[in-house]
Each structure stands twice: as structure tokens, then as C-alpha cells.
Amino acid sequence: MDNASIKENIIRIRTERGISQDEMARALGISRNSYRSIEKGLTCLINKRLGEIAKILGVPVEELALGYQPIESEERLEDIRISYKRNADDMKSAADARIAELERIIASQKETIANLQDLVESKTEIISLLKRNMKELCFFQFLSRFSSYFSSIMKILVIEDENSLRELIGRALKKEHYVVEEAATYDEAWEKLNMFSYDCVLLDIMLPDGNGLDLLKEFNREGKRPNVIILSARNSLEDKITGLEEGADDYLPKPFHIAELIARIRSVTRRNGGSGSNGIVFGNVKLNPDSRIVEVGGKTLTLVKKEFEILQYFLLRPEHMIDKSVLAEAVWGDSTYLADNFDFIYSQVKNLRKKLEEAGADIEIKSVYGFGYKMILKDAL
Numbered sequence: 001m002d003n004a005s006i007k008e009n010i011i012r013i014r015t016e017r018g019i020s021q022d023e024m025a026r027a028l029g030i031s032r033n034s035y036r037s038i039e040k041g042l043t044c045l046i047n048k049r050l051g052e053i054a055k056i057l058g059v060p061v062e063e064l065a066l067g068y069q070p071i072e073s074e075e076r077l078e079d080i081r082i083s084y085k086r087n088a089d090d091m092k093s094a095a096d097a098r099i100a101e102l103e104r105i106i107a108s109q110k111e112t113i114a115n116l117q118d119l120v121e122s123k124t125e126i127i128s129l130l131k132r133n134m135k136e137l138c139f140f141q142f143l144s145r146f147s148s149y150f151s152s153i154m155k156i157l158v159i160e161d162e163n164s165l166r167e168l169i170g171r172a173l174k175k176e177h178y179v180v181e182e183a184a185t186y187d188e189a190w191e192k193l194n195m196f197s198y199d200c201v202l203l204d205i206m207l208p209d210g211n212g213l214d215l216l217k218e219f220n221r222e223g224k225r226p227n228v229i230i231l232s233a234r235n236s237l238e239d240k241i242t243g244l245e246e247g248a249d250d251y252l253p254k255p256f257h258i259a260e261l262i263a264r265i266r267s268v269t270r271r272n273g274g275s276g277s278n279g280i281v282f283g284n285v286k287l288n289p290d291s292r293i294v295e296v297g298g299k300t301l302t303l304v305k306k307e308f309e310i311l312q313y314f315l316l317r318p319e320h321m322i323d324k325s326v327l328a329e330a331v332w333g334d335s336t337y338l339a340d341n342f343d344f345i346y347s348q349v350k351n352l353r354k355k356l357e358e359a360g361a362d363i364e365i366k367s368v369y370g371f372g373y374k375m376i377l378k379d380a381l
Helices: 003-017 021-028 032-039 047-057 061-066 074-145 163-175 186-195 212-221 237-245 258-271 305-315 324-332 334-338 343-358
Strands: 155-159 179-183 200-204 227-232 250-253 280-282 285-288 293-296 299-301 363-368 372-377
Touching: 003 032, 003 047, 003 061, 021 032, 021 047, 047 061, 155 163, 155 186, 163 179, 163 258, 179 186, 186 212, 200 212, 200 258, 212 227, 212 237, 227 237, 227 258, 237 250, 250 258, 280 305, 285 305, 305 324, 305 343, 305 372, 324 343, 324 372, 343 363
Parallel strands: 155 179, 155 200, 200 227, 227 250
Antiparallel strands: 280 285, 285 293, 293 299, 363 372
């Protein structure tokens, strides 16, 4: 038994009980100085004296010796067990609640990450799709926006599911200076007909995802009335009658010769408001887009390809201001935005002016400072 620990426990408990040293000395029947010697640890306490002090302080002897009151019964032990268990249960409940909250947060984060991954995948797919179609999209948006500038150029949509035939027709029409767009399915054709306007549509009846006659009915209901030539391997009278009654302008059974197809396209566009065999006339200058012949006062004028296309562009817009950049895009294509200047236009226009002047033309391409050009009659100068 540690005498120093005992005297510290006596002082602590006496102080807690509010008992003075004099009161302790009187209760023990000793002098005040003798009691002080006990608390100072100068007196070795025997069990009897320790028992008397414990009785005065109202605590078991063990509490003086050990510093705490020992468990006295099984009931007390059970109370402690219950208390510890309750505390442990409360701690477990709090821990479970925290774990559940963390699991919810983690699940939410996982869902957010999954959504972000879906978003990234969708964005990647969209970017990939845009990259694949950007060239075609930009070109036809340009055509749609500046359609008035391209009225001299026939735009034809070829709707044909057989790749080799579709490509063959496209190449042949481009050689004839047509702007050609292609569609291999019903849905693709309908999308392009909704987005752009065409001077002529070459329509196959048997498409993989629909019937060409249904497509014809559909865009007739929508008020879209391009010139339509049906191309079909089904050379039946019923199909011909149905197609023509639904608004088709001509019916060409397969197989056919490309020359016949081009002739029918020209015939259809002449009947329905094309330039026709009379050509374009302004002043004493006449231009025939089909034969690509230019006459001045009835005499043939020889022009190179770009000179012909520039003249055709101006003749379709007499006395209209023509921006040089628009002229460049119409004649040379949309790649001209890469050009540093328009010297190539000045050179061609200069040569065309000289040839018209030498041929005795009564029209003139006049320069408009800071803008471009304007074709006028010389009498109007």
C-alpha cells in the first residue's frame, strides 16, 4: 500500500466532504499537529487508524487505498455492463448512420461520374459525326444560304440505292456542269429535300427503307414541287401511271443510257421554266447554257470555261451589284476563302471585257469601287 497515494486520497475526499483538519483531529481523538502529520505522509498509517479515517469520511477503506470505490455487488456490475452496452450501441448507431451517409454520397458521386462519362461519350460521338459530315454540311449550308447566287446552276438530287449506278449518274451530271447531291435511302432523301431545294430529282422507286412513290406523295403534300424523273427497274404500266399522277414529270425504266437521261433532264427543266433552247439574252448577247454557245449580234463568241461561267452569272443578274467575293465563290467554289486576294477574278473579267468589246457587244461589265461589278447596257452609261 503506497502511503503517499493514501494521504492524497484522504485529502481529496476530506476536501470533497467539506471536513476541516481540526474536525478530523477531534473525531480521531488526536491533536491537530498529529493529524497534519498523517496528511503530510509523515505518519505511517496502520489498518486500524485507516479504518477510522474511512469511517469518518464515509467511504470504504478500499477507496482510500485504491482511489476508487470497488464494485460491491453483481447488480452494480450489471448496471455498468448495461451502461457500457448502451454507450456502445449508441456509438454503433452513430457509426452506422455515418457509414450509410458516406455510402449515399459515394453512390451519388458514382452516378455523377457515370453521367459525366455518358456526356463525354455523347460529346465525342457528336464531334466525330460533325467531323465526318462537316465538309458536306458546310457546302450545302452555303448553297442554301446563297441559293439566289446559284440560280444559273442546276442542282440535282439523285435518289438511288445502287451505289455503282448512283455514282455513275453523279459523275455524268457533274461533267454536264450540274451540282449533284446523292441519297441512298428514303430517310436520307427526305432529310435533304427538307433542308435544300433542287431543280430536278431523279427518284428510284425501290429503296431499302421505303417506296419512292410514297416519298413523291410526301413532298407533294408538303408543297415541294421539284422536277421529278422516276428511275425504276419495274417497267410496269401501273407504276408509270401512279408516278405520273402523283406529280412526276417523266418515267425512265432501267436500264437506260446516260445520254437519254441527260436529254430528259433538259427536256423536263425546259418545260417547267428552265432556260430552254432560247437561252439567256441581254442586249445583243445571247448565251445558251445547254450548248454552252455565246453569240454577240448573231456571231459566235469563243470563251474559255471560266469566262463563260462569269458571263452566265452576270447575264442572269443584269444591272445588279455583284460582290467580287460572291462571284468568286459562285464560279470557283467555296475554297476561294483561302485566297489572299482576288487577282484571279480581275484577270478573267479583264479578258471577258476585252472579248465582248472586240465582238461589238452593247453590254459592259462595269467596276463598282469598293464593292465589285455590275453588268449594264452601254446606252445606260
